[in-house]
């Protein structure tokens with residue numbers, strides 16, 4: 084791309100003009116979308132609008148430097164970029180704004196995300212990878228500001244892995260020699276978030292091909308830079324990251340966001356540095372504006388001074404580009420005005436087409452409902468009431484689906500006592516409607532492909548006659564060895580994961596064998612360890628991100644919940660990140676390092692599997708299962724289990740623990756005890772003691788909390804014993820309440836119960852330190868024994884007299 088018309092021949096000046104004009108068209112078209120988009124919200128056709136106006140010109144420059152195979156991780160201002168790379172049309176823009184629940188109409192999210200959240204498709208509709216190096220890629224946006232940063236790190240690091248790790252050379256569908264750049268964008272105010280700083284530091288340490296653009300318009304909604312950024316200048320305070328001859332770091336560049344020529348040069352240069360040298364680049368794009376203010380929720384006249392508003396009008400990037408085009412004789416004022424008019428019309432037409440396409444299926448469904456309501460009215464004693472519902476529905480010229488099916492559902496109440504074929508028809512229509520429409524809003528939380536994790540069958544560990552008893556961590560370590568030799572795309576990273584092979588030596592010696600890129604140490608930065616994993620997984624690698632202790636998952640929890648857990652859902656199954664998060668938790672010592680906050684996790688992480696293996700063989704089996712599939716999971720190893728002896732299986736790397744399947748570890752007839760993880764050992768001990776007291780308990784290990792007991796085996800046990808106690812070391816009302824609810828309600832266990840179903844949990848507070856801290860904070864063998872005994876006493880006081 085030439086940027087200096089004076090220096091060129093006549094012919095190339097013509098080419099240059101065409102290119103600039105084409106860019107201008109994209110910018111104006113994008114601006115028009117923003118202007119009309121706001122009107123659509125204010126007139127009630129769309130719910131909320133946040134647009135890219137004022138940020139158009141730098142995005143044209145970025146799009147030119149962005150190559151096939153590259154990745155974007157950005158935020159809601161990037162519509163012009165998406166249009167410039169050919170991944171967003173005017174109709175699609177408006178389909179997104181209206182929430183059109185069809186992936187072909189709104190390829191960003193099938194209406195699940197508000198407009199301004201962009202994505203491309205990494206997967207085919209059958210769940211298989213597309214050729215990612217033959218297309219331009221955008222990871223799916225999330226709304227929390229700076230939430231795009233951690234994943235950006237992994238997207239960039241993947242290029243480094245592909246370039247330097249042996250065994251991946253033939254994956255040209257995922258990378259071509261690691262030449263891909265990951266491009267991030269963020270608003271100036273969002274650089275105040277910790278995630279921004281954590282990512283910037285980590286990318287500097289890792290030296291990954293990442294180009295970070297900061298769109299600086301001096302505001303974050305109403306809050307000025309003076310409240311956001313020290314010295315009001317993000318690139319100035321990042322100066323210490325600048326690389327020099329002796330030290331690695333960043334290339335930091337500043338540029339004015341309305342200067343088309345300079346922007347073109349800067350983005351070309353940034354792309355080259357990142358792509359060729361694998362060095363991160365930071366571009367501070369200054370002097371940007373917000374012509375319509377932040378979003379449709381407010382007006383910036385309330386908080387910007389008249390001077391500032393005038394300055395923004397004077398520095399509008401499109402107006403500036405236009406002036407420059409006229410003064411450099413690229414186009415005349417008249418040509419551009421004509422063009423503006425045409426573009427306005429094109430956008431209006433696109434908007435209209437999108438609205439009609441959005442409404443068409445709903446109008447058809449409305450007609451179906453009206454016909455059926457009419458038939459029902461004519462056949463019913465309550466005709467007058469049903470007729471009224473029908474008339475109201477017919478009067479709605481722009482009906483949404485809730486209105487349509489709501490009318491049909493309310494009408495059915497008037498014919499409860501009637502039996503007619505018209506009633507049957509409407510009932511069938513409503514039921515069928517939910518079958519078709521509900522998945523539009525609820526599908527793809529987990530994989531729906533044939534190789535989904537819950538479809539991977541169990542393979543039991545097998546043992547030689549002379550199988551050795553070893554520390555649990557040896558089973559894990561030797562199984563990981565098999566994993567890394569079998570899957571060249573697998574890698575693990577975390578704090579102390581590399582050189583010493585994790586704090587419990589479950590990866591001992593593996594860095595020497597597989598190299599520092601595949602078995603690696605990271606800084607203490609849980610959120611970006613997680614993000615690293617997400618980005619690597621989105622690019623087709625199989626990362627295992629290690630969070631040293633379950634207690635410190637809290638630092639990564641926001642990213643797990645907002646980004647990883649929603650990825651498949653928010654893209655309607657068009658992107659995936661099969662990341663395995665490995666951690667260790669449950670009882671050890673103290674307020675931290677003893678965490679078992681499973682209730683919190685299972686509620687915040689729907690979309691991720693949560694696996695709670697009771698020993699290291701089970702844990703290893705989960706890793707083997709997960710690597711056969713492609714879904715994200717959190718595996719919580721028992722922190723107090725690494726030195727406990729387990730028999731060494733002879734089918735390492737092959738045995739698989741099934742996901743969503745419980746295991747009965749002791750059969751019994753008097754009561755069902757359900758537990759998991761470290762607590763299960765205590766429950767098993769208690770069961771032996773109970774046996775001696777004449778109580779025959781059945782003990783079930785749930786093994787996986789998400790999903791829980793897909794085969795409904797737990798209720799079969801309750802049907803036999805008629806009594807139920809769930810035991811765990813979470814707080815009262817945590818995961819134990821979730822399990823109880825599952826058995827009693829979801830599995831209809833209430834029908835079989837002769838005693839009140841109960842839970843035995845840890846205390847409300849966190850566990851105190853030391854042996855007694857543990858005893859008086861978490862359930863002990865005596866607690867389990869006595870709780871079970873109390874239930875039996877209540878049922879049968881003569882056989883089980885009061886204990887204490």
Ligand SMILES: Cc1ncc(C[n+]2csc(CCOP(=O)(O)OP(=O)(O)O)c2C)c(N)n1
Pocket residue numbers: 160226227228269270271272273274298300302303304377
């Ligand atoms: C974590 C989080 N906090 C608050 C918000 C609400 N919010 C949305 S945009 C925004 C301001 C962002 O400003 P900036 O990063 O400068 O981007 P700009 O909109 O100015 O381009 C805020 C506070 C959010 N989305 N996420």
Ligand SMILES: [Mg+2]
Pocket residue numbers: 270271272298299300301302303304
């Ligand atoms: Mg801003």
